[in-house]
Amino acid sequence: MIIAVDGPTASGKGTVSKALAAHFGLPHLDTGLLYRAVGYQVSLNGGEADNPEDALAATTFPDDLLDEPELRSEEVGGLASRVSVHPAVRAALFERQRAFATQPGGAVLDGRDIGTVIAPEAEVKLFITASVTARAKRRWLEMTGREIDISLDEIEAQIARRDMRDRSREDAPLRAAEGAVVIDTSAMNKDESIAAAIAAVNEATGQTPCA
Numbered sequence: 001m002i003i004a005v006d007g008p009t010a011s012g013k014g015t016v017s018k019a020l021a022a023h024f025g026l027p028h029l030d031t032g033l034l035y036r037a038v039g040y041q042v043s044l045n046g047g048e049a050d051n052p053e054d055a056l057a058a059t060t061f062p063d064d065l066l067d068e069p070e071l072r073s074e075e076v077g078g079l080a081s082r083v084s085v086h087p088a089v090r091a092a093l094f095e096r097q098r099a100f101a102t103q104p105g106g107a108v109l110d111g112r113d114i115g116t117v118i119a120p121e122a123e124v125k126l127f128i129t130a131s132v133t134a135r136a137k138r139r140w141l142e143m144t145g146r147e148i149d150i151s152l153d154e155i156e157a158q159i160a161r162r163d164m165r166d167r168s169r170e171d172a173p174l175r176a177a178e179g180a181v182v183i184d185t186s187a188m189n190k191d192e193s194i195a196a197a198i199a200a201v202n203e204a205t206g207q208t209p210c211a
Helices: 013-024 031-045 052-060 063-067 074-083 087-101 114-118 132-145 152-168 190-205
Strands: 002-006 028-030 107-111 124-129 181-184
Touching: 002 013, 002 114, 013 028, 013 107, 013 124, 013 190, 028 031, 028 087, 031 052, 031 063, 031 074, 031 087, 031 107, 052 074, 052 087, 074 152, 087 107, 087 114, 107 114, 114 124, 124 190, 132 152, 181 190
Parallel strands: 002 107, 002 124, 028 107, 124 181
Antiparallel strands: none
């Protein structure tokens, strides 16, 4: 069973995806981390994220870069959004994601084009979303908890810019896949979001909920 989980930044799709993988006993891939690694590698190379050649060169990043804590920063998230607009970068990472999705037994993948491009044949497609205000507050709480000095207004502006880039890019724009179950987590806490996603998977696959 392939479960495709798409949605904008800070919507809760990563948390939901990890929980789904644990609940259904499936491997999980955060595909956004691949783009963050490319963006970070561009920076390490001294390149420019908006330059297609610099971005493509960075797709050969070493695997251990995926363990770099800095990949989770808001700055690198912005770089990821910028490199992801390049078709050559998306093509370079396609096979890596596709191989993970089609492994025996299935998998859970989260990103922005899983249900539309990477695994359009997925048995379950979810689109996790939330308002910009709700997402900004979550990210702000997360970052201030890590003692990062940044204003809520600044984070909200960054998220709005990323949304615009992700939704307006020509290649694989962010959108809900056909047949996807849309879950708005704006007014949900973590447990409620996870429960809603598990219920959606059970309904889509005809499985009986676990006690």
